[in-house]
Amino acid sequence: LHSPPLPRSDQKVNIHFEIHDESISNVQAELYYSINEEPFISVALTPITLSSDTQGLFQAIIPEQSNHAVVEFYIQANDSLGAVAKWPRPTLPENEQDANAMYQVDDRSRTLDSPEYRIIMQPSERQRFLDVVIPRLPGQTVLNQKIFSDGRFHATFISHFDGQYRIRYQTEVRNRGNGSRQKNPNNFRIDFSSDDLWRQAEKLNLNAQFPWLQTLGVALSRQIGLLAAPSRLGRVYMNEILRAQNSFPTYEMYAANDVMNSDFAARQSLGNANIYRGIRVSRTEEADLRYLGDDPEPYRRFYFKETNKIEDDWTDLIALTRAFTESSDEVFEQEIIKWIDLPQWLRFLAADSFYANQETALGSGYGDDYYLYRSDTDGLFRLIPYDQDTILGQGDTSANPRQDFWTATRGPVTKRLMTWPSFAPLYYSNLVQLATGPLSEAKFKPFLKRTLSTSNVPETRKEQLLTFARDRGNFILETVPRRLAADISLRQANGVYLAASPTGSLPILTGISDATRTALVTVNGQNANWNPVSARWAHIPDPLKPGNNRLNIQAIDAKDAIIEELTLDIYLPIESKAPLPTNLIEGETRWTLDQSPIMIDDTVIVSQSAVLTTVSYTHLRAHETVLDL
Numbered sequence: 313l314h315s316p317p318l319p320r321s322d323q324k325v326n327i328h329f330e331i332h333d334e335s336i337s338n339v340q341a342e343l344y345y346s347i348n349e350e351p352f353i354s355v356a357l358t359p360i361t362l363s364s365d366t367q368g369l370f371q372a373i374i375p376e377q378s379n380h381a382v383v384e385f386y387i388q389a390n391d392s393l394g395a396v397a398k399w400p401r402p403t404l405p406e407n408e409q410d411a412n413a414m415y416q417v418d419d420r421s422r423t424l425d426s427p428e429y430r431i432i433m434q435p436s437e438r439q440r441f442l443d444v445v446i447p448r449l450p451g452q453t454v455l456n457q458k459i460f461s462d463g464r465f466h467a468t469f470i471s472h473f474d475g476q477y478r479i480r481y482q483t484e485v486r487n488r489g490n491g492s493r494q495k496n497p498n499n500f501r502i503d504f505s506s507d508d509l510w511r512q513a514e515k516l517n518l519n520a521q522f523p524w525l526q527t528l529g530v531a532l533s534r535q536i537g538l539l540a541a542p543s544r545l546g547r548v549y550m551n552e553i554l555r556a557q558n559s560f561p562t563y564e565m566y567a568a569n570d571v572m573n574s575d576f577a578a579r580q581s582l583g584n585a586n587i588y589r590g591i592r593v594s595r596t597e598e599a600d601l602r603y604l605g606d607d608p609e610p611y612r613r614f615y616f617k618e619t620n621k622i623e624d625d626w627t628d629l630i631a632l633t634r635a636f637t638e639s640s641d642e643v644f645e646q647e648i649i650k651w652i653d654l655p656q657w658l659r660f661l662a663a664d665s666f667y668a669n670q671e672t673a674l675g676s677g678y679g680d681d682y683y684l685y686r687s688d689t690d691g692l693f694r695l696i697p698y699d700q701d702t703i704l705g706q707g708d709t710s711a712n713p714r715q716d717f718w719t720a721t722r723g724p725v726t727k728r729l730m731t732w733p734s735f736a737p738l739y740y741s742n743l744v745q746l747a748t749g750p751l752s753e754a755k756f757k758p759f760l761k762r763t764l765s766t767s768n769v770p771e772t773r774k775e776q777l778l779t780f781a782r783d784r785g786n787f788i789l790e791t792v793p794r795r796l797a798a799d800i801s802l803r804q805a806n807g808v809y810l811a812a813s814p815t816g817s818l819p820i821l822t823g824i825s826d827a828t829r830t831a832l833v834t835v836n837g838q839n840a841n842w843n844p845v846s847a848r849w850a851h852i853p854d855p856l857k858p859g860n861n862r863l864n865i866q867a868i869d870a871k872d873a874i875i876e877e878l879t880l881d882i883y884l885p886i887e888s889k890a891p892l893p894t895n896l897i898e899g900e901t902r903w904t905l906d907q908s909p910i911m912i913d914d915t916v917i918v919s920q921s922a923v924l925t926t927v928s929y930t931h932l933r934a935h936e937t938v939l940d941l
Contacts, residue, residue, distance in 0.1 A: 314374075314385075317470050317477040318418050318430070321381075325374045325415065329357060329387050329399070336368040338392035343372035344409075345385040349434055357387065379419045380552045382434060384412040400482055413481040414468040416551055424472055426766035427546030429518060429568060431485055431500065432468040438551055441465045445487045445498035459493045462486050469502055469510070473544070480510050490591070492521045497555045497562065500548070501571075512579055515571040518548050520556055522701040522708070523567035524769045528777075529667070529700025530569075531763045536663055536750050538656070539580060540697050541570040545767050561708070563768040572683050572696060573618045583688045586628055587618040589698075592672055592680030600679030601725040603633040614679065628686050632693055636725045645734060653692045655738065660695040661720050661730060662742035666751060666784060667703035668711035677722025705780035706773070713783035717743060717791075718845065734831065734870055736844035740792055741828040747785035756781050793847040796833075796867045796876040798823035809882045811856060818882070822850045823865070831870040835863055858886040897922045 315326045333339045341357035357370040377383060386409055387399045403411045414432045422428070433441065443449070444458045464484040471478045487493060488501040500518040504510045519526055523545060530543035548555045548566040556562035570576050577585050590599025591614060599614035608626035615629060632651045639647040648654070664675020672678040674695070683696035705711045721727035730739050749755065757778055764774065799822045802809040811818070821840075825833050827847035833840040840851035853863060863880040897918040903926045918924050 313479055314413070314415050317415070317472075317479055318422075319377075319415065320419050321379045321417050322376055324376055325383070327357075327372045327374065327385065327387075328360070329370050329372075330367065331370055331389050332367050333389070333391050333395075335392060339368070339389055340391075341370055341387060341389040343374075343385055343387055345374050345383055346412075347377060347381050347383055349382075349384075349436060357389075377417045379417055381417045382414060382432065382551065383416070384414045384434065386412045411466045411482060415470070418552055420552070422472075426565070427544055427568065428472045428549070429546050429566070430470045430549045430551075431502075432470065432551060433465060433485075435551075437465055437467075441485065441550075445493075447494050447496055455494065459487060459498075462488075464503070469504070471510070471546075473511070473546075478510060480504050480508055482508070488517060489519075489521075492519075495521055500566075509575070513570060513575045515573065515575070517569040517571055519567045519569055519701075520548075520562055522561045522706065523556075523565045524563060524764055524767050525701045525703055525706055526567040526569065526699075528760070528763055529697065529703050531759075532667075532750070533663065533697045533700070535759065536659065536746065538660055538663065538697060539694065541572050541576060543567050543569045545764075558768055560773075563770075565767055572698075574620075577619055577685070582685060584620065585685045585687055586620055586625075587683060587685040587696075588629055589616045589618055589683050590614060590674070590679055590681075591616070592678055598679030599682075600723050601633050601636050603630070603637045606630055618683070619685075628693075632686075633725075636728065644728070645732065648729070651691075651693055653690075653694045654735065656694045657729065658735065658739045659742050660697065661726065662717075662739055662746060664697070665717040665720065666743065666746045666788070667700070668705065668713065668715055668780075668784060669700065670702040670707060670709040670711050671699055673699070674723070674726065675720050677720050677726065679723065704777050704784075706777060711780075713780050714787045717788065731845050733842075733844045737828055737830060737870070740847070743788050744792055744794070744828055747788045751781050751785055753778065753782045753785070792827050793824040794826050794828060796823070796825045796865065796878050798865060798878060798880060800880065802882065807881065808860070809880060811882055811884045817855050818853050820850050820852050821863070822848060824848055825867040826875055829869045829875050830867045832868040834866045834868065837864075840865075856882060856884040858884050860884075897924050899923075901925070 313328055315328070316323060319325050327343055329341070331339055331341060343355045343357055344352040345355070346352045355372045355374070357372045360369045360371050374383060374385070389397050398409065400411055400413060402409050414434070416430070416432050444461055444463065447456055447459060448454070449456050464486045467483050467485045469480045469483040482505050484503040486501050486503075487498050489495075489499045492499055497520045499520055502510075502516040502518065504514050504516075506514055510516060527543040527545050530540045533540040544567070545565045546568050547564060554564065556564050556566055558564040570579070572587055572589070577583070577587060590601075592598035593613060597614065604610040608624075608630065611626055611629060617624070617626070635647045635651050661675050664673060669675050672680040674680070674682040681699040683698050684693050685696065686693045701707050702709050705713065718730070721730055729735060750759070760774060760777060800809060802811060804810070821835065823833075824847055825842070827844070830842065830844070830847070833842045833849040833851075835851045835853060838851070840849040842849045861882045861884060863882065865878040865880065867875040867877075869875050897916065898921070900923045903924070
């Protein structure tokens with residue numbers, strides 16, 4: 313390694329190198345270094361310590377260089393038997409020494425208040441790379457087709473993270489992204505040597521499209537219990553040039569995102585999980601989880617295996633799609649819960665809906681921009697969020713906080729899942745939990761402050777995020793029914809609804825119920841027509857009987873427990889009958905429902921020895937007042 317990692321122009325650089333040989337004392341080693349691609353200069357390596365007969369630590373010193381100078385170097389060692397070894401090794405097939413270790417001199421003062429990533433290339437190599445990633449070449453109006461190249465460029469990668477410098481020589485850098493390849497600044501994919509991983513990873517993505525939103529989206533996903541690839545904000549330099557400007561949409565930062573592959577599975581303790589990525593290749597061709605047959609070939613166009621590639625086993629993904637689209641309604645629920653972690657899927661979809669994600673993603677009804685993995689412990693598939701750079705009203709597409717939260721049902725598979733009668737309440741429940749929990753104003757505000765504390769995102773932009781989240785949560789809480797109620801337009805007197813017509817018929821009775829818990833609504837023991845998506849019920853009641861009618865409405869959950877109960881009393885007018893023949897009651901008198909209504913026009917006197925009995929629901933009418941006995 314070289315030290316210091318980023319020397320100033322007044323600093324020498326020490327190169328330490330460990331050499332192994334059968335007779336280390338007879339090894340002669342030299343360091344060759346070049347400044348800005350000039351001819352190489354050789355310096356003898358001197359032993360510092362010989363820890364054994366076969367192993368020793370050697371050192372060379374490169375003198376001070378001018379600011380921004382790019383220094384590349386390699387080591388050549390010769391032993392007494394004439395064996396020659398070089399590091400880095402010459403490249404094939406030309407056997408040229410053109411993939412060497414590098415560092416750059418930099419006099420810039422650094423505060424290191426956030427992670428820093430530096431990609432160091434030879435000046436000519438850097439220019440070739442920039443010619444590839446620039447969307448339009450100078451003087452050209454057509455798109456530069458080179459941006460779609462995955463050609464790799466040699467570099468040294470130096471990061472400062474968690475207070476520690478990490479130097480990785482012999483890395484490869486390329487342009488990356490799908491639609492974002494046309495954006496400036498570009499995204500980077502960094503590939504590390506398999507025997508010299510960076511933080512246990514062989515690959516790293518550096519994304520420049522709304523990086524603060526990507527990092528926020530990942531942090532939110534992890535906060536609400538979803539697995540997501542870690543994302544960190546940091547500054548990216550290509551040689552001495554800061555790639556992102558301190559302005560919208562980057563605010564000087566990139567998002568350093570872990571790549572979801574075998575390394576990711578190992579770091580997240582996922583075991584031998586199968587990880588797939590789903591993408592959309594055209595308006596009619598996308599990874600929408602539809603069954604395409606038992607042959608894996610059609611799936612390869614929309615899905616990419618990110619782990620276990622050598623085994624090339626697609627049977628689990630095919631079985632998942634078969635369960636989604638080929639299961640009959642009679643067995644769908646039993647089949648799908650064999651393949652997915654249902655609460656996790658509905659949590660994922662509810663979160664994407666709360667964010668009002670404007671990407672063409674699974675949560676917005678498209679088979680695009682998502683990952684899923686199947687655990688090798690319980691055999692269930694789970695979703696992983698991805699590309700969250702257009703959320704909460706920010707990004708390159710604005711959103712309305714009052715937009716519908718069923719946009720994911722645009723896709724046939726997600727529609728079947730979310731609108732299934734026993735699943736819809738779980739989806740609603742997640743929406744309400746997000747609005748009253750982690751995305752409520754009280755909790756989201758400090759969370760946002762912590763997450764973007766090292767960024768340059770303006771306070772006005774943060775306030776826009778807070779306002780959107782608050783308005784989105786309020787809209788959800790206002791819209792999602794959480795009580796049992798009936799829509800009834802009859803006039804009411806003393807708590808009794810008065811039927812407008814003596815015909816005995818009522819229009820269809822409708823209402824709402826708690827969308828997060830209701831599985832069934834009954835009216836007087838009869839099942840109402842319950843729609844779990846609209847959270848509305850409808851029922852045609854039996855014809856009313858003359859006099860008082862009582863309707864008992866119950867909301868029942870999936871365990872057959874009564875959630876809430878509502879009673880409606882409706883009075884149906886009865887044809888008028890003759891008034892009482894006498895206002896004096898003597899002896900034993902009985903008023904019954906058949907006599908109703910009993911008209912009382914004057915004072916009724918019940919003598920002391922008389923007994924007056926009224927049967928339940930017998931109606932007395934005294935002028936305009938209705939009496940129920």
